[in-house]
Amino acid sequence: MNTPYTPGIAPQRLSADELRENFADLHAPLDGHEAAVAADRCYFCHDAPCVTACPTDIDIPLFIRQIATGTPEAAAKTIFDMNILGGMCARVCPTEDLCEQACVREIAEGKPVEIGRLQRFATDKVMAKGVMPFGRAAPTGHKVAVVGAGPAGLSCAHRLAVLGHDVTVYDASPKAGGLNEYGIAAYKSTDDFAAREVEWLCSIGGIEIKHGFSLGDGLKIDDLVGCFSAVFLSVGLGGVNALSVDGDDKDGVEDAVSFIRELRQAADLSSLPVGRNVVVIGGGMTAVDAAVQSKLLGAQSVTIAYRRGRDAMSASRYEQDLAASMGVNLLFNAQPKAIHGNGTVAEIELEFTSTEGGKLAGTGETIRLAADQVFRAIGQTLTSDGGLELNGRKIAVTGAGRTSRKGVWAGGDCASGGDDLTVTAVAEGRDAAMDIHATLMEAN
Numbered sequence: 001m002n003t004p005y006t007p008g009i010a011p012q013r014l015s016a017d018e019l020r021e022n023f024a025d026l027h028a029p030l031d032g033h034e035a036a037v038a039a040d041r042c043y044f045c046h047d048a049p050c051v052t053a054c055p056t057d058i059d060i061p062l063f064i065r066q067i068a069t070g071t072p073e074a075a076a077k078t079i080f081d082m083n084i085l086g087g088m089c090a091r092v093c094p095t096e097d098l099c100e101q102a103c104v105r106e107i108a109e110g111k112p113v114e115i116g117r118l119q120r121f122a123t124d125k126v127m128a129k130g131v132m133p134f135g136r137a138a139p140t141g142h143k144v145a146v147v148g149a150g151p152a153g154l155s156c157a158h159r160l161a162v163l164g165h166d167v168t169v170y171d172a173s174p175k176a177g178g179l180n181e182y183g184i185a186a187y188k189s190t191d192d193f194a195a196r197e198v199e200w201l202c203s204i205g206g207i208e209i210k211h212g213f214s215l216g217d218g219l220k221i222d223d224l225v226g227c228f229s230a231v232f233l234s235v236g237l238g239g240v241n242a243l244s245v246d247g248d249d250k251d252g253v254e255d256a257v258s259f260i261r262e263l264r265q266a267a268d269l270s271s272l273p274v275g276r277n278v279v280v281i282g283g284g285m286t287a288v289d290a291a292v293q294s295k296l297l298g299a300q301s302v303t304i305a306y307r308r309g310r311d312a313m314s315a316s317r318y319e320q321d322l323a324a325s326m327g328v329n330l331l332f333n334a335q336p337k338a339i340h341g342n343g344t345v346a347e348i349e350l351e352f353t354s355t356e357g358g359k360l361a362g363t364g365e366t367i368r369l370a371a372d373q374v375f376r377a378i379g380q381t382l383t384s385d386g387g388l389e390l391n392g393r394k395i396a397v398t399g400a401g402r403t404s405r406k407g408v409w410a411g412g413d414c415a416s417g418g419d420d421l422t423v424t425a426v427a428e429g430r431d432a433a434m435d436i437h438a439t440l441m442e443a444n
């Protein structure tokens with residue numbers, strides 16, 4: 001057994017009990033009484049600002065009223081009508097930046113209605129019973145291919161199945177769910193929820209998921225266009241940006257997404273090695289998740305170094321505070337300059353920055369932090385674009401996900417215009433499905 005003070009990168013820094021406690025559900029689910037009390041705080045606003053702030057446009061006052069009147073199954077149906085991954089979104093949505101930030105009770109009292117937890121209360125009830133509250137329309141005879149079984153692809157596939165189309169989903173990974181399965185922090189999605197949600201979603205029928213098929217590597221878009229009435233691409237962002245500083249090839253410099261992927265798939269968390277001193281470079285959710293989970297695995301010291309100020313971080317203030325509450329140090333206005341060590345990382349040298357005329361520049365002042373493990377969390381990139389037109393570094397889409405190629409739609413993180421959140425991916429998958437359906441029915 002090691003301890004948080006064991007030098008280098010080592011497994012078993014904490015006991016099995018400590019790890020179980022550390023990786024338990026971040027927010028305990030509401031019980032019936034707590035849900036009734038929370039629902040009672042809603043004013044059921046007309047033109048509710050919380051709905052406008054929800055990327056999937058869920059009728060929030062309606063579902064809260066349905067909980068308040070003792071019909072959580074009806075509340076769940078209201079949620080699933082707009083967001084079939086409402087169960088996962090209830091766990092991972094940055095509600096503090098979306099619906100709960102817009103809630104009139106947040107504005108008046110600094111304490112919003114707990115929309116996320118109420119959503120979880122309702123959706124969990126229905127999913128626990130294994131009930132799929134949708135049926136399928138009469139078969140249309142159309143077959144649609146979806147490439148990528150993450151939130152965007154699953155949402156698109158489910159809506160298409162409801163509308164009577166047969167869907168084949170191709171995915172490069174051995175499990176479906178995309179980042180729900182491989183990326184979201186373990187304490188947000190416990191008890192194999194991502195896999196259970198996929199199974200529940202597919203119980204609608206008409207969706208076949210084929211694993212081990214990779215677009216650009218065996219799976220060709222020309223073949224898909226030839227065999228299917230429509231194609232939806234939802235391959236996410238599989239690549240990770242490089243640090244590009246001296247020493248970034250040393251042992252111990254790793255990409256944060258791979259670390260999290262390994263953690264999410266580990267049968268035994270104590271087997272997962274983590275550094276004594278961990279430094280994470282980046283300012284988004286990936287950086288926060290890698291840092292918090294390193295700390296929860298037993299790293300002695302964990303620092304997030306971000307090149308700009310706190311307000312520019314894409315991780316919300318809530319996520320930043322969560323990291324700080326777990327003992328993660330947040331270092332702002334510091335960018336990596338070099339990584340030192342004899343073959344293996346021992347220290348990271350950071351240069352302080354300032355912003356002048358909107359441009360970020362190093363000040364020349366540096367500090368060195370002890371580091372056994374350095375995680376890169378400075379953004380993900382598109383790895384397969386299917387030969388489609390790009391907008392910046394993503395697949396260019398107009399309206400409801402139409403790409404430059406007729407018959408091919410795209411949505412989620414791989415497509416231009418979104419904000420790289422689970423809920424946005426779900427909305428884009430759903431909207432593309434509706435557009436695909438309208439297009440196919442028009443052509444009939």
Ligand SMILES: Cc1cc2nc3c(=O)[nH]c(=O)nc-3n(C[C@H](O)[C@H](O)[C@H](O)COP(=O)(O)OP(=O)(O)OC[C@H]3O[C@@H](n4cnc5c(N)ncnc54)[C@H](O)[C@@H]3O)c2cc1C
Pocket residue numbers: 092093094147148149150151152153170171172173176177178179180183184185188213214215216234235236237238257260285286289384411412413414419420421422423425
């Ligand atoms: C570490 C991390 C933590 C996050 N935490 C949160 C959070 O707490 N809340 C939140 O709202 N958002 C969070 N996000 C963002 C969120 O996970 C994504 O916005 C969302 O998963 C995007 O969904 P998607 O379907 O577009 O792509 P993905 O979830 O990335 O799914 C893409 C799917 O395509 C497959 N695929 C990839 N390439 C190919 C190929 N060439 N051929 C076939 N299949 C392929 C993949 O295996 C995967 O199944 C987080 C992201 C990361 C990286």
Ligand code: SF4
Pocket residue numbers: 041042043044045048049050051060061064102103104105113115
């Ligand atoms: S803004 Fe708040 S109080 Fe108003 S309907 Fe939405 S959740 Fe209820």
